[in-house]
Amino acid sequence: MKRILVVDNEEYIQEVTKICLETVAGWEVITAGSGMECVSKALSELPDAILLDVMMPDIDGIATFEKLQANSVTQNIPVILLTAKIQASDRRRYAEQGIKDAIAKPFNPTELANQVSAILGWKEISNEC
Amino acid sequence: MQQAIEPSPLSASVIEEVEDERAVARILVVDDDPKILAVLETLLAPWGLQVWTLENPQNFYNTLQTVKPDLVLLDIEMPQISGIELCQQVRNDSDWSDLPILFLTVHNDAGIINQVFTVGADDFVSKPIIGPELVTRILNRLERNKLRRKHAQASLRHINRMLKALSACNKSLLRAQNEVDLLRDICNILTEIGKYKSVWVGFVETEEPLSIVSVASSGNTERTNLLDVAIKAVTTAKTFIIKQENNISVSIPLIWKQKPFGIINIFGEPDTFDTEFIKQLEQLTADLAYGIISLRREQERTNELVKVNQTLQCELERRLQMQEALRNSQALFEGIVSIASDAIISIDSQQCITLFNSGAERIFGYLASEVLGQPLDLLLPQRYTKIHRRHVSEFETSPNPSRKMGERREIYGKRKDGTEFPAEASISKLKLGDETVYTVYLQDVSDRKQIERMKNEFISVVSHELRTPLTSIHGSLGMLASGLLKPDSQQSQRLLQIATDSTERLVRLINDILDIERIESGRVKMSKQICNAADLITEAVNVIQPLAEKAGIVLSVTKLSVDVWVDPDRIVQTLTNLLSNAIKFAKPDTNVWLEAKQQDKEVLFIVRDNGRGIASDKLEIIFERFEQLDASDARRQDGTGLGLAICKSIIQQHNGNIWVESTLGEGSTFYFTIPIG
Numbered sequence: 103m104k105r106i107l108v109v110d111n112e113e114y115i116q117e118v119t120k121i122c123l124e125t126v127a128g129w130e131v132i133t134a135g136s137g138m139e140c141v142s143k144a145l146s147e148l149p150d151a152i153l154l155d156v157m158m159p160d161i162d163g164i165a166t167f168e169k170l171q172a173n174s175v176t177q178n179i180p181v182i183l184l185t186a187k188i189q190a191s192d193r194r195r196y197a198e199q200g201i202k203d204a205i206a207k208p209f210n211p212t213e214l215a216n217q218v219s220a221i222l223g224w225k226e227i228s229n230e231c
Numbered sequence: 232m233q234q235a236i237e238p239s240p241l242s243a244s245v246i247e248e249v250e251d252e253r254a255v256a257r258i259l260v261v262d263d264d265p266k267i268l269a270v271l272e273t274l275l276a277p278w279g280l281q282v283w284t285l286e287n288p289q290n291f292y293n294t295l296q297t298v299k300p301d302l303v304l305l306d307i308e309m310p311q312i313s314g315i316e317l318c319q320q321v322r323n324d325s326d327w328s329d330l331p332i333l334f335l336t337v338h339n340d341a342g343i344i345n346q347v348f349t350v351g352a353d354d355f356v357s358k359p360i361i362g363p364e365l366v367t368r369i370l371n372r373l374e375r376n377k378l379r380r381k382h383a384q385a386s387l388r389h390i391n392r393m394l395k396a397l398s399a400c401n402k403s404l405l406r407a408q409n410e411v412d413l414l415r416d417i418c419n420i421l422t423e424i425g426k427y428k429s430v431w432v433g434f435v436e437t438e439e440p441l442s443i444v445s446v447a448s449s450g451n452t453e454r455t456n457l458l459d460v461a462i463k464a465v466t467t468a469k470t471f472i473i474k475q476e477n478n479i480s481v482s483i484p485l486i487w488k489q490k491p492f493g494i495i496n497i498f499g500e501p502d503t504f505d506t507e508f509i510k511q512l513e514q515l516t517a518d519l520a521y522g523i524i525s526l527r528r529e530q531e532r533t534n535e536l537v538k539v540n541q542t543l544q545c546e547l548e549r550r551l552q553m554q555e556a557l558r559n560s561q562a563l564f565e566g567i568v569s570i571a572s573d574a575i576i577s578i579d580s581q582q583c584i585t586l587f588n589s590g591a592e593r594i595f596g597y598l599a600s601e602v603l604g605q606p607l608d609l610l611l612p613q614r615y616t617k618i619h620r621r622h623v624s625e626f627e628t629s630p631n632p633s634r635k636m637g638e639r640r641e642i643y644g645k646r647k648d649g650t651e652f653p654a655e656a657s658i659s660k661l662k663l664g665d666e667t668v669y670t671v672y673l674q675d676v677s678d679r680k681q682i683e684r685m686k687n688e689f690i691s692v693v694s695h696e697l698r699t700p701l702t703s704i705h706g707s708l709g710m711l712a713s714g715l716l717k718p719d720s721q722q723s724q725r726l727l728q729i730a731t732d733s734t735e736r737l738v739r740l741i742n743d744i745l746d747i748e749r750i751e752s753g754r755v756k757m758s759k760q761i762c763n764a765a766d767l768i769t770e771a772v773n774v775i776q777p778l779a780e781k782a783g784i785v786l787s788v789t790k791l792s793v794d795v796w797v798d799p800d801r802i803v804q805t806l807t808n809l810l811s812n813a814i815k816f817a818k819p820d821t822n823v824w825l826e827a828k829q830q831d832k833e834v835l836f837i838v839r840d841n842g843r844g845i846a847s848d849k850l851e852i853i854f855e856r857f858e859q860l861d862a863s864d865a866r867r868q869d870g871t872g873l874g875l876a877i878c879k880s881i882i883q884q885h886n887g888n889i890w891v892e893s894t895l896g897e898g899s900t901f902y903f904t905i906p907i908g
Contacts, residue, residue, distance in 0.1 A: 112699055114729045121722050125715050157695055186698040187691070203477040211709035216315035 104129045104224070107149035109140040109166070110184065111158045112221050118211070119153065119184075127227045128216035137166035145175045149223055153205075156185040167201060184209070245906060258375050259300035261285045261317065262311045262335065264517035267358075269302065274362050278370065288312045295327065302373055307336040307343065307350070315350050322351040324441070329379075331372045337362070385502065393508055396425030400515055400905055404522040413526065414447035417519060422449040428478060431483075433461060434493040443494060450498070461494040470513055472504075479504050483513055485520040488599045488783065495519065517816060575672040582607045582623060596647035596673045609669075612645045626658060628652075633659035636671070644673065652677045692857050693744060696872065700733035700740065707733070736871070743873040747856070750801075750880040757798035757884050764827050764834055764905075765790040769808035772825065775814065784823050791827035795834055795905050797885055802905070805878045809838040809901045812874065816842030816899070833887070833904045841898030850891050855881045878903070 108119045116133040123129045127137040156163035168175040183204040203221045213228045239738040260271045268284040275282050283298050305314035321327045334347050334355035347355050369477040399420045407413035418430040433443040464482035468491045471482040484495035522540045568588045577586035587599040597774040616753030636656040644654040656673040707730035716723045748753040813823040817840040826837040852858045882889040882903050893899035
């Protein structure tokens, strides 16, 4: 079972995302409410992937990613950005930096897990009834 | 010696004439024989003639001078001087050339007679003297002489008159200013001084058929009869003289350049004309023709000069008007250019500045005097100067009279102090003669750019803010609808709750966004009225009471009864907002204080809590939109991030101030003031 770290400063989004992924994909979901919390939880929980919000008050998603990259423990954990705004130029930039991809908010709750799997090259999730 | 003869009845008229004459005729008889003298004296006296006798021919000359005889009887043979000699003497003297001289002689021979006539004597009478014959001859001679003298006198008088008239005519010609006056003058002179009966001057009016119109006349003119004569004179260009009744009419054509253009007709008694006079009149006419033509030329010249003068006057006036119009136009232009708040800059074909209005001075920070003549490059950042020059050169040859500058790029200006600013400009060109002048209209759009940036930022932030609750709603409902969860499961309930709360938050957010936009744009007019501060506080407390109770917070309120000029709903909204924040951040089971104080000309409202406080570097930015305090404070779910921004906006609309004082860990105190009245 995959372990996913969901990072967003909005508690409701954390909860909704958690329920989506748990229900649809059956993954274990841990949450963090800030960039700093993300790093510490990543270090301690070693998730298989991190879903990372970009617009956060303290340090934003990009800075958080850089912190993760700087740490040998976390640098290999694939990161997908969750963000309200994505432009073609952003995607290019993210790719150059090593971010796997970005998913737009609001996301499709039933499709989110599949999107994540596709990006990370995991096997497809089949919906359970 | 013969006896005196009684005068015969012959020549009664002659006697009449003679006796009419004032001066009695004087006879001088010169004979050395006194007996002859006596005989003659006796003979002639009864005829009313004064007789002087002279015995001594030596005194002849003197006697001649003294007596001044009308006739002289000379004896031929006299001792000292012969009558012949005397006669010669007399005849040589021009004074006496007219004097009738009769010789008395006994001689008969042809030789003497020949001599007599050779020396110029008029007649001779042979001795013995036959009384009646002598008398007759003398009287006849005298008569003839008298008539001749009369004629001569008349002639002289006429010549005199003629000369006077001609002189006057010449004077008139010389002084003539005016054709009509000249002609009238001439006519008058000829009739009054020249004593002609009538004179008229006519001009040719039409040539085919020839018609002549009188333009001046004097005396009694009977023109109609004389028109033919005039016509003839004009047609032939020659003087025409005809006799009419007992008078003579002379028509002399006025000729110029061999062409007759008029006629002068002089009508008078026959003795007033003779060849010489007519010649004089012809000369006068020629002079008159010249005079008329000169006057006309002068008139023409004068007319021309008047016309030229008028034209110049008109031209002058036109120029003055144009100058006036130009001045007005210039003033108008200057007026427009100077008051324009945008920059208006003109450059010549070398791209040097020729015009720099006050708007440009303000925007660029230069005085016009500092930049005139300088190249436009001065006003551009270094990196743009070359490309700009190229663009202006291209524009010179383009068919468009104007275009926007920097159509595909941003353009920047450079101020005197070196700072750059974004600008919008358009350029137009105008061909003035050989030169092309360009005019640039430029606006400093830094403000606009900033506003645009702020707007874009705001939109971006709002967009993000809206998506946040939307993500929760969309996710929750999506999951609930998927059928993957049991409807009554804990998770389903939770999702429903999240969706509901998020929807409410979305609604509040949208309301707040609209609110703050409307307040700040001034579209919401604060409906200010006189309110009592105490009432406002009461109302705010009422609204917030349930929340306070729920949070276990006790409100401590100090009212102030003072009238303020405010929009009550908005002030209550502000108070509610501050109280709500205070309650949220306050430690449980503590107080939140609300107070109102009067300070000078304003009312000070105070909301205090002892929550965890606010870091000093955030004390100002928390009044900005969507500013979150710190990461540990995960956004309060029901907060929109606009509350304090809205409060600030409302207070600003009331000309008040709002601020916060805080100590981290101890609490925060929010203040705002409302001016009284």
